[in-house]
Structure formats: structure tokens, C-alpha cells
Amino acid sequence: MTLRRILQVLAVLVVLGGLAAASIFFGAFEKSVVASSVDTPLSADEMKRLAARGAYVAKAADCYACHTAKDGAPWAGGLPFDLPFGTIFSTNISPDRQVGIGAWTRAEFHRAVRDGVGKGGRHLYPAMPYASYRMMTSADVDAVYAYLMTREPIAVPNRNNTLGFPFNIRQSLTFWNLVNLPREVDGDNPARSAAWNRGRYVVDALGHCGECHTPRNLAQGMDASAYLRGAVIEGVEAPDITKAGLQAMGFDPVTLARFMKSGLSAQGGMTGPMFDVVHLSTQYLSEDDLKAMSAYLFDLDAVPDVATPPPAPPPVAVPPVLAASARATYLDLCSGCHGVTGQGIPHVAVPLATNASLRLNSARNFIHTTLHGIPAQSFPGLERMQPMPGFADKLDDKTLADLASWMRAQWGGRPPDVSPTEVSALRRRAH
Ligand code: HEC
Numbered sequence: 434m435t436l437r438r439i440l441q442v443l444a445v446l447v448v449l450g451g452l453a454a455a456s457i458f459f460g461a462f463e464k465s466v467v468a469s470s471v472d473t474p475l476s477a478d479e480m481k482r483l484a485a486r487g488a489y490v491a492k493a494a495d496c497y498a499c500h501t502a503k504d505g506a507p508w509a510g511g512l513p514f515d516l517p518f519g520t521i522f523s524t525n526i527s528p529d530r531q532v533g534i535g536a537w538t539r540a541e542f543h544r545a546v547r548d549g550v551g552k553g554g555r556h557l558y559p560a561m562p563y564a565s566y567r568m569m570t571s572a573d574v575d576a577v578y579a580y581l582m583t584r585e586p587i588a589v590p591n592r593n594n595t596l597g598f599p600f601n602i603r604q605s606l607t608f609w610n611l612v613n614l615p616r617e618v619d620g621d622n623p624a625r626s627a628a629w630n631r632g633r634y635v636v637d638a639l640g641h642c643g644e645c646h647t648p649r650n651l652a653q654g655m656d657a658s659a660y661l662r663g664a665v666i667e668g669v670e671a672p673d674i675t676k677a678g679l680q681a682m683g684f685d686p687v688t689l690a691r692f693m694k695s696g697l698s699a700q701g702g703m704t705g706p707m708f709d710v711v712h713l714s715t716q717y718l719s720e721d722d723l724k725a726m727s728a729y730l731f732d733l734d735a736v737p738d739v740a741t742p743p744p745a746p747p748p749v750a751v752p753p754v755l756a757a758s759a760r761a762t763y764l765d766l767c768s769g770c771h772g773v774t775g776q777g778i779p780h781v782a783v784p785l786a787t788n789a790s791l792r793l794n795s796a797r798n799f800i801h802t803t804l805h806g807i808p809a810q811s812f813p814g815l816e817r818m819q820p821m822p823g824f825a826d827k828l829d830d831k832t833l834a835d836l837a838s839w840m841r842a843q844w845g846g847r848p849p850d851v852s853p854t855e856v857s858a859l860r861r862r863a864h
């Protein structure tokens with residue numbers, strides 16, 4: 434081939450590549466899962482009828498958690514999401530006509546929630562979990578819409594994001610959507626029970642558990658090949674919640690269903706971002722939905738009536754010198770609240786001997802909690818836990834690493850291999 438010919442071919446390729454990129458950019462490949470029937474507005478009667486159910490769906494989908502800032506007005510948005518390239522803020526979805534969604538049509542709302550495309554074709558950042566809500570049924574989205582329209586309109590203007598170029602170009606999210614959004618939504622699996630299918634819907638669509646518990650791939654989408662197998666989020670590990678992961682933490686289906694309601698069990702207490710999930714969302718799930726969620730996560734067609742916790746992992750041997758010094762640390766600093774044998778004290782502190790955090794592959798969550806503590810938390814049913822103090826200034830890296838090794842080996846059945854370097858890395862992280 435002559436040079437001239439090669440250049441011609443290259444020119445054609447560049448033009449074709451440019452055209453392909455441009456057509457993705459302008460949304461030519463975008464696929465809406467929203468049916469055109471939602472172009473018809475709901476009648477006032479339908480809106481009224483749907484609102485009560487919408488309150489439940491909105492809880493199960495945890496909309497409030499992200500759309501209400503700390504100490505902010507309900508539904509008025511403003512909660513910051515810190516990303517590596519800037520901060521974005523959740524928006525006001527109260528029915529205020531100027532700054533909220535009061536003037537949004539039913540169709541606009543559906544497209545925002547399920548396609549990630551807001552009013553006027555404005556693309557939403559995937560911090561809004563539309564990749565999960567895409568699986569929501571049209572009836573459920575209607576119900577949430579009807580419910581939100583009954584809330585008090587709050588005239589708090591939206592805050593400006595601080596994203597730099599090129600991340601501030603919303604239209605470029607068409608590329609993310611092309612790679613990460615399922616084009617079709619799976620229907621029910623006819624080979625499985627109604628409970629299993631409902632559970633999948635509660636976990637994947639409403640509860641969007643995968644947004645935190647599934648690791649991200651290079652394109653920052655949920656990595657389907659590691660579905661629910663655990664990911665680090667805000668410095669803590671959202672653990673593996675597949676059947677194997679749940680069993681390793683000591684859960685059986687009945688115990689898990691109770692835990693998602695109460696936030697407390699022999700496996701410990703919900704902390705950090707997961708506390709908010711229970712507090713604002715799963716505690717309100719119906720018994721049937723809690724069971725369905727458990728059935729799906731344990732891959733069962735029905736949840737048994739009685740709890741059958743998996744046996745405790747056998748302890749792993751620890752060098753005697755390490756064991757003696759770690760035990761002394763434990764008796765000195767921890768046993769007053771957690772009990773001499775780690776059994777916990779009801780209404781005071783959770784058990785550690787049966788604690789999920791000691792059974793995980795990684796010691797991250799255990800070290801994180803011990804360094805930084807836990808604020809006082811109120812659990813459903815008027816249960817309260819006092820604050821757990823942080824021990825960052827009482828335990829040096831080596832002492833805490835030894836304590837973690839000993840506790841994990843004794844109660845979690847894990848090899849005693851926590852290193853001072855691991856502790857030091859987590860200590861340096863701002864809480
Ligand atoms: C994990 C956090 C999170 C959850 C949960 C969440 N949202 Fe959002 N939502 C956001 C963020 C962040 C934005 C702003 C995205 C942007 O600016 O691109 C947003 C934007 C929106 C918008 C677009 C508003 C506008 O003015 O453009 C709507 C509508 C919306 N969310 C509705 C909902 C509903 C309904 C639910 C529950 C079914 C929900 N959201 C749950 C984080 C969340």
C-alpha cells in the first residue's frame with residue numbers, strides 16, 4: 434500500500450470513529466426502559482390512591498437517605514457525594530414547583546428514576562442509583578411519584594456541583610450508560626418461587642444493595658462477575674453478601690431477616706453506612722419482604738421457620754506470647770463493655786465472640802471500628818447502644834495488630850496475620 438492509500442484509510446477510520454463517538458454522545462444508542470403509557474398523566478384519584486403504597490416503596494428504595502442533607506429539610510436534597518474529581522449534591526425532590534419536582538410530569542419522573550435522564554434531557558450522575566432503579570416496575574415508580582407529590586414543598590435551591598472539566602459535561606454520561614446500563618430488564622424467573630423473585634426485586638431494584646456490595650469495574654459500573662461479593666466504600670468494607678459470604682459471617686436466612694429489621698444480632702450491630710440503610714429503610718420492610726430478601730440472598734425458594742446458625746469457626750492457634758499480651762489488652766480496654774469472654778452485655782455492647790466483623794477475610798472493619806469508635810445509635814424497637822469510644826490514641830499499631838490477630842483467630846477462625854502496616858494505613862485515613 435502506498436503511503437497515500439494508508440493515509441486515506443486512516444482518515445476514513447478517524448471520521449467513522451468520530452461519528453460513532455458523536456452518535457453515542459448525542460444519545461443515539463440510548464435505550465429507555467420506560468413505556469410510553471406514562472405519557473398520560475395520572476388522575477387526581479389515582480394519585481391519591483397510590484400515595485400510601487408510594488410511602489412504602491420510597492422507604493424500601495431509601496430515597497430519603499440521599500435526598501435529605503444532615504439537619505436539612507426533608508426531601509430538599511443537598512447531601513454531598515465526594516468523588517475523586519469533585520463533589521456532587523443530591524437534588525431537591527420535594528414538590529416545590531421552582532426548585533423541586535413539583536412541575537415534573539409523570540413521564541419525566543419515570544425517565545429520571547429508570548433511565549437516569551432528568552427534565553429537559555439532563556443526564557443524571559450515577560450517584561443517583563438509576564442503574565438499580567432501572568429494574569423498578571412502572572407501578573412502583575408511579576407510587577413513589579404520587580407519594581412525593583404529597584410531601585411539603587420546600588423552596589431550598591439546589592447546590593452547584595464542583596466537578597471540573599470534562600466531568601461537568603453531563604451529556605458524556607451517555608458513554609457510561611452505554612457500557613453500564615442493562616438495555617433490557619429481566620422479568621421474573623419462572624423456575625423460581627414468588628418469594629425468590631420478590632427477593633431479587635427487593636435486593637436489586639429497590640434496596641440497590643449492589644451499589645455498595647458489588648465492586649466497581651474499570652468503567653465504574655457494578656461488576657456483574659463479582660455480584661454482591663463485597664467492596665470498600667467510604668473506607669469500610671461492605672462485605673460479601675452472597676450465600677457463601679453470609680454464612681461465613683454466621684448468618685442463616687431467619688437470622689438475616691431479623692437482622693435487617695432490628696440492626697442487631699449475635700453477629701453484631703449495623704454500623705456506618707449500613708446503619709443508615711437499616712435505620713431509614715429495611716426496618717420498615719414487611720415480614721414478607723424481609724423473608725423474600727433472605728430467600729433470594731440464600732438462593733432458596735422459601736425461608737425455613739427456625740433459625741439454624743452455621744457452626745462457629747474453629748479457633749486458630751496463636752503464638753503464646755502474642756496471645757498473652759493481646760489478652761491482657763482485651764481485658765484492660767474491651768472486656769468492661771464486651772464481656773470477659775466476648776459475650777457482650779445486653780443493651781450495652783454487642784457480642785464480639787460471635788461477631789461478623791471478626792470472621793471477614795479482611796480485618797479492615799474491625800480495625801476501623803476499634804480506631805475510630807461508633808457514635809451512639811438508636812435501633813428499632815427503642816433499643817439503644819451507647820457510643821463505642823475510639824482507641825486511636827490508646828493503641829499503637831503493633832498492639833492493635835496483635836489484638837486484631839488474636840481476636841480474629843480465637844473468635845473468627847482467621848489466621849493471626851494482621852500487620853502493623855495495615856493498622857497504620859487505616860489510622861491515617863480521615864474518619
Ligand atoms: C445513593 C443516593 C441516592 C438514592 C438512594 C436516591 N437518589 Fe435520587 N439522586 C441522587 C443524586 C446524587 C442526584 C443528583 C444527580 C445529578 O445531579 O446528576 C439525584 C437525582 C434525582 C432526581 C433528579 C432531580 C433533578 O432535579 O434533576 C430524581 C427525580 C431523583 N433523584 C429521585 C429519586 C427517587 C425517587 C429515589 C428513590 C426511589 C432516589 N432518587 C434515590 C442520589 C440518590
Ligand code: HEC
Nearest residue numbers: 640641642645669670671672701703704705706707710789
Ligand atoms: C450505602 C451503602 C450500602 C447499601 C446500599 C447496603 N449496604 Fe450493607 N453494608 C454496607 C457497609 C459499609 C457494611 C459494613 C458495615 C458494618 O460492618 O456494619 C454493610 C454490611 C452489611 C451486612 C453485614 C452486617 C455486619 O454485621 O457487618 C449485611 C448482611 C448487609 N450489609 C446487607 C445489605 C443488604 C441486604 C442491602 C440491600 C437491602 C445492603 N446491605 C445495602 C453498605 C451498604
Ligand code: HEC
Nearest residue numbers: 701702766767770781782783799802803807810818819821
Ligand atoms: C465503653 C464501652 C465499650 C468499650 C470499652 C469497647 N467497646 Fe466496642 N462497642 C461498644 C458498643 C456499645 C458497640 C456497639 C455499637 C453499635 O453497634 O451501635 C461496640 C461495637 C464494637 C465493634 C463493632 C462490632 C460490630 O458489630 O460491627 C467492634 C469491632 C468493637 N466494638 C471492638 C472493641 C474493641 C476491640 C475494644 C477494646 C479495644 C472495644 N470494642 C471496647 C462499646 C465498647
